[in-house]
Amino acid sequence: MTSSESSRPAIVAWLGYGGLLPFVVLALASALDANHRELWQKMLLSYGAVILSFVGALHWAFAMVHPATQEQPANGVYAWSVMPSLVAWVALLVSPAAGTTLLLGGLLAHYRQDLRLARVLALPTWYLPLRLQLTVVACLCLATVYLLGQGLTQGGLSA
Numbered sequence: 001m002t003s004s005e006s007s008r009p010a011i012v013a014w015l016g017y018g019g020l021l022p023f024v025v026l027a028l029a030s031a032l033d034a035n036h037r038e039l040w041q042k043m044l045l046s047y048g049a050v051i052l053s054f055v056g057a058l059h060w061a062f063a064m065v066h067p068a069t070q071e072q073p074a075n076g077v078y079a080w081s082v083m084p085s086l087v088a089w090v091a092l093l094v095s096p097a098a099g100t101t102l103l104l105g106g107l108l109a110h111y112r113q114d115l116r117l118a119r120v121l122a123l124p125t126w127y128l129p130l131r132l133q134l135t136v137v138a139c140l141c142l143a144t145v146y147l148l149g150q151g152l153t154q155g156g157l158s159a
Contacts, residue, residue, distance in 0.1 A: 008126035056084030
């Protein structure tokens with residue numbers, strides 16, 4: 001698909017929005033089920049860490065296959081692409097409140113990097129709007145759980 005094509009493949013929409021279901025379900029479960037809130041929060045943090053790692057891998061893939069990166073070194077794109085995984089890993093090692101903050105910051109920083117990458121590479125026109133929508137919903141779910149405040153002050157995910 002070239003950058004001039006604005007039609008998002010249906011499978012991309014299904015997978016992208018489907019990937020939000022765990023965020024939404026776990027945030028709702030955390031809000032509605034106080035007896036198991038800590039479990040729901042741990043599950044949400046773990047899922048958020050996996051997703052942050054996934055979006056970082058997108059930049060690695062872009063750097064490997066995009067024709068524009070063959071003409072100039074893509075070292076910065078490669079270097080950035082591993083940062084989300086490192087942030088996600090640390091988010092699982094610290095307190096849930098700190099981990100949630102790291103995931104929120106990581107998702108927002110990665111979207112900013114998406115914007116920068118789009119200035120250099122001709123990405124499909126549907127990519128940035130979709131990434132914005134997915135990032136906003138994921139961040140709102142994480143922020144909701146963070147604001148609940150219960151269970152977030154205990155140390156680490158193994159507590």
